[in-house]
Amino acid sequence: MPEIKISPSILSADFANLGHEVRAIESAGCDWVHVDVMDGHYVPNITIGPLVCKSIRPHIKTVMDVHLMIEPADLYLEAFAKAGADHISVHPEACPHLDRTLQVIADLGCKVGVALNPATPASVLTHVMDRLDLIIVMSVNPGFGGQSFLPSQIEKIRTLKSMIGDRDTLIEVDGGINATTAPLVVAAGADVLVAGSAVFGKGGQDESVYAANMQAIRDSVRSE
Ligand code: DX5
Numbered sequence: 001m002p003e004i005k006i007s008p009s010i011l012s013a014d015f016a017n018l019g020h021e022v023r024a025i026e027s028a029g030c031d032w033v034h035v036d037v038m039d040g041h042y043v044p045n046i047t048i049g050p051l052v053c054k055s056i057r058p059h060i061k062t063v064m065d066v067h068l069m070i071e072p073a074d075l076y077l078e079a080f081a082k083a084g085a086d087h088i089s090v091h092p093e094a095c096p097h098l099d100r101t102l103q104v105i106a107d108l109g110c111k112v113g114v115a116l117n118p119a120t121p122a123s124v125l126t127h128v129m130d131r132l133d134l135i136i137v138m139s140v141n142p143g144f145g146g147q148s149f150l151p152s153q154i155e156k157i158r159t160l161k162s163m164i165g166d167r168d169t170l171i172e173v174d175g176g177i178n179a180t181t182a183p184l185v186v187a188a189g190a191d192v193l194v195a196g197s198a199v200f201g202k203g204g205q206d207e208s209v210y211a212a213n214m215q216a217i218r219d220s221v222r223s224e
């Protein structure tokens, strides 16, 4: 199986100590750092905004993988790009003119992503496939870390894999990923795994704990 990437979600990190948390996760060998942005409107939770992204940025060299769960998203794309986002992913329901939004993200110099909720079909992407660097398959309903993986999303990953065809678009799976569920999504075609609670636990731990938690996920996939 090809090497997978791990993008730990800082949603499960210690928010009072984010600098330490992102440095620790990077030294522990993460591939990307996943930032969950929630507005209390599109999803029933409120997290962080561009200011916090900007504060984290100098602490990491790796990719800042920003997942926007906000509506409207268009108003804030530039702010997140300026705050140092490398990837910006949006939800189609929050972007009435999705094709235009994806062009704006690309014009800002960021990799372009779309995130699909569990009930959102792969077919919403049919006519924008050529614009996508990244597709996030939500394997929980967005809003909170620590929820249980929804197996119904495995078939969607397979569908997207075949829609992607020869393109370089990556499939990132987000929600309920751990050493039990990772092999299922990788077998279906996932390239990148977001993991919050399975990597950070309750947060505030040292680098060796995060490294061991990521290794457990990588081992589960290799042993398949
Ligand atoms: C959910 C977020 C996820 C989530 C992942 O809305 O997009 O990134 O926090 O957390 P775990 O891995 O704990 O499900």
Ligand code: ZN
Pocket (backbone or CB within 6 Å): 009, 034, 035, 036, 067, 174, 194
């Ligand atoms: Zn996310």
